[in-house]
Amino acid sequence: MQQILQEIYEEIRPLLGEGEVASYIPQLAHISPQKFGMAVITIDGDCYSIGDAQEPFSIQSISKLFTLTMAMQNDDGSLWKRTGREPSGNAFNSLVQLEYENGIPRNPFINAGALVVTDLILTQLGNAKQAVLDFICALTDNLNISFNLAVAQSEASVGFRNKALAYFLKSFGNIYNNVESVLDAYFHHCSIEMSCLDLAKASLYLANKGLCPTTQQTIVTTRQTKYLNSLLLTCGTYDAVGDFAYRVGLPAKSGVGGGILAVMPNKFGICVWSPGLSPEGNSKAGTMALDLFTTKTGISIF
Numbered sequence: 566m567q568q569i570l571q572e573i574y575e576e577i578r579p580l581l582g583e584g585e586v587a588s589y590i591p592q593l594a595h596i597s598p599q600k601f602g603m604a605v606i607t608i609d610g611d612c613y614s615i616g617d618a619q620e621p622f623s624i625q626s627i628s629k630l631f632t633l634t635m636a637m638q639n640d641d642g643s644l645w646k647r648t649g650r651e652p653s654g655n656a657f658n659s660l661v662q663l664e665y666e667n668g669i670p671r672n673p674f675i676n677a678g679a680l681v682v683t684d685l686i687l688t689q690l691g692n693a694k695q696a697v698l699d700f701i702c703a704l705t706d707n708l709n710i711s712f713n714l715a716v717a718q719s720e721a722s723v724g725f726r727n728k729a730l731a732y733f734l735k736s737f738g739n740i741y742n743n744v745e746s747v748l749d750a751y752f753h754h755c756s757i758e759m760s761c762l763d764l765a766k767a768s769l770y771l772a773n774k775g776l777c778p779t780t781q782q783t784i785v786t787t788r789q790t791k792y793l794n795s796l797l798l799t800c801g802t803y804d805a806v807g808d809f810a811y812r813v814g815l816p817a818k819s820g821v822g823g824g825i826l827a828v829m830p831n832k833f834g835i836c837v838w839s840p841g842l843s844p845e846g847n848s849k850a851g852t853m854a855l856d857l858f859t860t861k862t863g864i865s866i867f
């Protein structure tokens with residue numbers, strides 16, 4: 566496995582620097598596009614990594630996976646009435662579909678869907694902002710994981726589209742709490758910083774039928790694990806989800822910080838980070854690295 570990671574690193578090196586970093590969030594514009602890290606952790610605890618795998622980066626939309634997991638844990642039956650489960654066929658921050666579809670976001674991984682999910686856990690747990698961070702710290706057994714307050718503030722200062730989405734959702738009655746509180750929690754969740762190693766570890770419940778191997782706690786049921794992995798496969802990598810599934814063949818969630826977290830059920834979690842993004846928002850080198858990984862190992866869900 567280590568040898569394969571080494572080969573991948575060498576093959577993707579020429580791609581580093583390609584793509585655009587997510588400069589629409591001012592604090593993320595400063596990240597070097599040359600960064601590249603990759604980590605694989607098996608459910609038995611074997612760990613392989615390369616490059617900048619220990620360096621924390623902005624997880625951005627990868628946080629949507631953890632907020633959704635918490636919403637499933639606490640679902641009062643309203644989750645799938647308030648958001649759908651279909652790929653959107655639109656940009657992750659698009660407003661148009663919401664108007665046609667009466668304020669019901671297509672899925673929980675586009676921004677509108679994540680705002681609804683954040684609202685749901687805010688109702689159920691009170692302090693949604695801290696609850697998601699605590700959940701992530703427990704999954705990774707790493708209490709040093711934290712918000713990057715400058716990134717959260719930076720996004721809050723320019724996040725007009727997310728604000729528009731949240732108020733638009735409110736106008737359809739699909740945000741129950743104060744809109745600014747929902748946005749504050751959402752921006753903070755996106756600002757959480759984790760390394761590839763942290764994220765690979767945090768994903769292990771999805772590779773292990775819902776049981777976290779670190780804490781031996783049941784995070785979700787086997788059935789909910791199936792649901793989460795299926796949603797990742799069909800909705801987790803923006804409006805490039807078909808191409809991503811074709812090339813990589815693993816359930817995955819990407820974020821505009823350049824991270825991609827993927828899961829091989831019953832085997833391992835894998836995370837790659839490189840900040841240069843495709844126009845859809847997926848890490849270019851990261852997608853290539855995962856494509857090479859499943860090709861070279863012959864391991865994917867298919």
Ligand code: GLU
Pocket residue numbers: 624625626627657658676720727755819820821822846
């Ligand atoms: N905080 C980012 C936004 O809402 C997250 C986007 C992403 O990673 O997809 O625009």
